[in-house]
Amino acid sequence: MFCRLKAKLSTYLQTKSHPIDQEDPEIQEIANKFGLALHENNGCAYLTNHGIPEEMVSAAFAESQTFFELPAAIKMKYCKEDLVKNYHGYSAVGQERLNDEKNRELKETFDICGRDRFYPEEVPMFKEATESLEAACWKFQAKLFKLLAMSIKLENVNVINDGARNCIDRTIPSLNTARTAYYPPIRDDAIAGDIRCAPHTDYGLLTLLFQDDIGGLEVQGSNTEWLPVTPIPGTIVVNSGDLLEKWTCGYFVATPHRVIIPEAEIKMKKCRQTFMSFSITDNDIYISPLKSELLDKDYYFEPVNSFDHAMGKAKKAYGEDEIKVRERIEFSKAELKFHAFIDYREYTEEYFDKKRPVTHLGTAGFQLCF
Ligand SMILES: O=C(O)CCC(=O)C(=O)O
Numbered sequence: 030m031f032c033r034l035k036a037k038l039s040t041y042l043q044t045k046s047h048p049i050d051q052e053d054p055e056i057q058e059i060a061n062k063f064g065l066a067l068h069e070n071n072g073c074a075y076l077t078n079h080g081i082p083e084e085m086v087s088a089a090f091a092e093s094q095t096f097f098e099l100p101a102a103i104k105m106k107y108c109k110e111d112l113v114k115n116y117h118g119y120s121a122v123g124q125e126r127l128n129d130e131k132n133r134e135l136k137e138t139f140d141i142c143g144r145d146r147f148y149p150e151e152v153p154m155f156k157e158a159t160e161s162l163e164a165a166c167w168k169f170q171a172k173l174f175k176l177l178a179m180s181i182k183l184e185n186v187n188v189i190n191d192g193a194r195n196c197i198d199r200t201i202p203s204l205n206t207a208r209t210a211y212y213p214p215i216r217d218d219a220i221a222g223d224i225r226c227a228p229h230t231d232y233g234l235l236t237l238l239f240q241d242d243i244g245g246l247e248v249q250g251s252n253t254e255w256l257p258v259t260p261i262p263g264t265i266v267v268n269s270g271d272l273l274e275k276w277t278c279g280y281f282v283a284t285p286h287r288v289i290i291p292e293a294e295i296k297m298k299k300c301r302q303t304f305m306s307f308s309i310t311d312n313d314i315y316i317s318p319l320k321s322e323l324l325d326k327d328y329y330f331e332p333v334n335s336f337d338h339a340m341g342k343a344k345k346a347y348g349e350d351e352i353k354v355r356e357r358i359e360f361s362k363a364e365l366k367f368h369a370f371i372d373y374r375e376y377t378e379e380y381f382d383k384k385r386p387v388t389h390l391g392t393a394g395f396q397l398c399f
């Protein structure tokens with residue numbers, strides 16, 4: 030079934046422009062298949078022939094790599110300063126931890142978000158390369174939202190798009206974020222339990238993820254088993270987030286996922302790179318249960334504000350007391366050492382002993398499509 034879905038998505042995504050004609054039976058069929066793929070696979074699927082040019086992806090990867098390989102002291106100039114005011118910016122190893130396990134998360138990220146943006150002057154093409162891919166993702170997500178709404182037979186098929194107008198109008202405030210992620214080569218002093226990205230669910234609606242060929246991304250199935258999301262060239266991995274799960278009364282499960290360190294020595298000695306686009310409803314939107322014959326009518330939750338939910342989780346991930354990142358760092362030598370991943374061992378106890386929130390894990394059955 031999934032192979033057919035790939036072909037149909039291709040026809041549709043490359044030939045039909047937004048807005049989508051929901052009366053077109055071919056489109057309804059595509060929507061049904063896309064919705065079912067996500068529903069049956071814990072909110073996760075591969076998309077191929079999506080129309081986003083390969084060169085755009087490789088340019089974003091190349092410029093990001095140039096940035097992440099700069100000396101730590103330069104990268105630290107571009108740290109997130111204050112999550113609430115501005116989510117945009119760089120995070121060094123150790124700054125974001127996505128669940129309450131004490132494992133070290135060996136990753137660096139640069140989040141592209143909001144209107145008050147700053148970019149590394151040392152990498153002049155970083156901005157253009159990452160923003161081009163970001164914009165392509167936003168437009169693509171807007172199409173996928175409509176397909177999702179059609180797939181679950183909502184009376185108003187524009188309801189998801191109306192809640193996430195930020196995807197087509199960049200002036201509307203939201204925490205819609207593009208993230209370029211860099212997982213440094215694993216060092217000889219890595220310890221058991223080190224992970225590249227701890228288990229978590231994403232905060233918003235749909236995440237689009239481009240990955241290189243290193244691997245390590247895994248999604249969790251209903252029996253708590255972890256299944257590899259093997260890199261497939263030219264594909265986008267799509268997964269659902271918390272707000273989509275809530276909004277659809279659990280129909281699209283927020284996909285639990287993590288990134289482990291690959292076992293093959295050769296791969297461990299290489300960096301890994303990904304680019305993600307996290308779509309989310311506009312900041313002022315409150316999510317309450319959608320109604321449709323396909324959705325659980327007894328599923329109840331208090332309306333949840335989009336910004337509050339995502340910011341609440343972000344604050345926990347960065348540590349409530351660590352929000353003013355630049356203030357806290359002050360480039361003290363010791364701190365810089367930790368954040369630069371030069372020598373993290375001496376900071377382990379202090380840094381990793383703090384309590385973390387337990388991330389919700391979905392329960393639906395999981396079966397990879399390939
Ligand atoms: O880099 C990856 O493969 C996944 C990272 C991730 O899930 C995240 O940053 O939310």
Ligand SMILES: [Fe+2]
Pocket residue numbers: 229230231286
């Ligand atoms: Fe994630």
